[in-house]
Amino acid sequence: MNKRVSIIIPTFNRAEIIKDTIESIRNQTYTNWECIIVDDGSTDQSEIKIPYYFKSDNRFQYHVLPVNLNKGPNPSRNFGFNLATGDYVYFFDSDDILMPFAFETYISNFENEYDAVIARLEKVDYNSKKTISINTIQSENIIEDYFTGIVSFYVCGPMWKKSFLDKQTQLFDEEISNLDDWDFNLRMLYNQPKIKFLDEVLIHYFQHESSLKQELNKLNLSEIDSAFRARYKHLALITNYGLGFKNIYLGHINNFYKHYLRLTLRSKSGDYFFFLKKILKIEWELFHILKIFKIIIGTFLYKYLKKGERFLY
Known part of the structure; x- marks a missing residue:
């Protein structure tokens, strides 16, 4: 050939x-x-x-x-x-x-x-x-x-x-x-x-060190926003193509938001509230009422007492 x-x-x-x-x-x-x-x-x-x-x-x-x-x-x-x-x-x-x-x-x-x-x-x-x-x-x-x-x-x-x-x-x-x-x-x-x-x-x-993945871990919000726009784009495509259950992929997106919430809390960044709102919105859409309370409690326990990170998973 x-x-x-x-x-x-x-x-x-x-x-x-x-x-x-x-x-x-x-x-x-x-x-x-x-x-x-x-x-x-x-x-x-x-x-x-x-x-x-x-x-x-x-x-x-x-x-x-x-x-x-x-x-x-x-x-x-x-x-x-x-x-x-x-x-x-x-x-x-x-x-x-x-x-x-x-x-x-x-x-x-x-x-x-x-x-x-x-x-x-x-x-x-x-x-x-x-x-x-x-x-x-x-x-x-x-x-x-x-x-x-x-x-x-x-x-x-x-x-x-x-x-x-x-x-x-x-x-x-x-x-x-x-x-x-x-x-x-x-x-x-x-x-x-x-x-x-x-x-x-x-x-x-x-x-x-300057790769885009590293920029995400450095909490570059513009790159994080681009990454999540890509994920939501594919959430819509997967739904349109009938390639899986929307809630499964929505849960995966929420796991990424939780990752960045933990990073912002550890770094004492004021951006933690941005990710908290995103997580709560998805948990509400998924009807995870108990998880909403766990995330809120875990966020403020960690922010003020450095405890409760296990609630953020």
């Missing part, structure tokens, strides 16, 4: 990091690919440095996202997809690393009926280079488990058949700044693609 892979990489101010990513692509044992790098208006001389890294390899392309388009990784991915000519599409980030045999493994597992092949990845701390975890990609209840984070593909786990993606009405949602890959992968799952799951780890996925 000699199918072409289109690799799409958004980048912003990663001129000093992306070199290793480019080298991991150049070193692939499978050689029939094109790599489309889309720069979202970098200010670190990326337009000079990045093309220099691959000046002798015409399989790489460097594009600057047009100024009339929305900014961000999602518009960059969509723009790159429109330039792709491959049989398969692989979305990648500008700071991650592929195993040398990654594409060969993906391609050898693609059969005619598959819309995607999904591999596992190793999450690595960027500074220490120590392994944090290896993700789970399979489940008997994949929609619910992907929604809750038990299963996760990230943006770089799947390789997609381009003909499957061509049929979608939307690829990456340009209104979402957090959980963008979560949103994309879930919407693809709603279309019931035929997937081959691989047990091999083919990617090193680097976790940075």
Whole structure:
């Protein structure tokens, strides 16, 4: 099989990091690919440095996202997809690393009926280079488990058949700044693609101090708001598609609110009341009257006496 892979990489101010990513692509044992790098208006001389890294390899392309388009990784991915000519599409980030045999493994597992092949990845701390975890990609209840984070593909786990993606009405949602890959992968799952799951780890996925997940844990309210807008979007989609009971997913959303309520109380942030109101609204909708009293009691016990955190779960 000699199918072409289109690799799409958004980048912003990663001129000093992306070199290793480019080298991991150049070193692939499978050689029939094109790599489309889309720069979202970098200010670190990326337009000079990045093309220099691959000046002798015409399989790489460097594009600057047009100024009339929305900014961000999602518009960059969509723009790159429109330039792709491959049989398969692989979305990648500008700071991650592929195993040398990654594409060969993906391609050898693609059969005619598959819309995607999904591999596992190793999450690595960027500074220490120590392994944090290896993700789970399979489940008997994949929609619910992907929604809750038990299963996760990230943006770089799947390789997609381009003909499957061509049929979608939307690829990456340009209104979402957090959980963008979560949103994309879930919407693809709603279309019931035929997937081959691989047990091999083919990617090193680097976790940075400045990553969006870290921003959530730092209680960046704008990013938290984006994350919850994405979750409510999918609550509506799941209900519309008849893919599960609304109350189950609403309960999962409430668990995330409780997580941030606990974080704000521990950090003595005044934002705790924002999350408390959200939790009480959902508990009321779920008719959990006793839980409403437990949450209220637990919140104020912890705030003033540093006790009662067990009521906040």
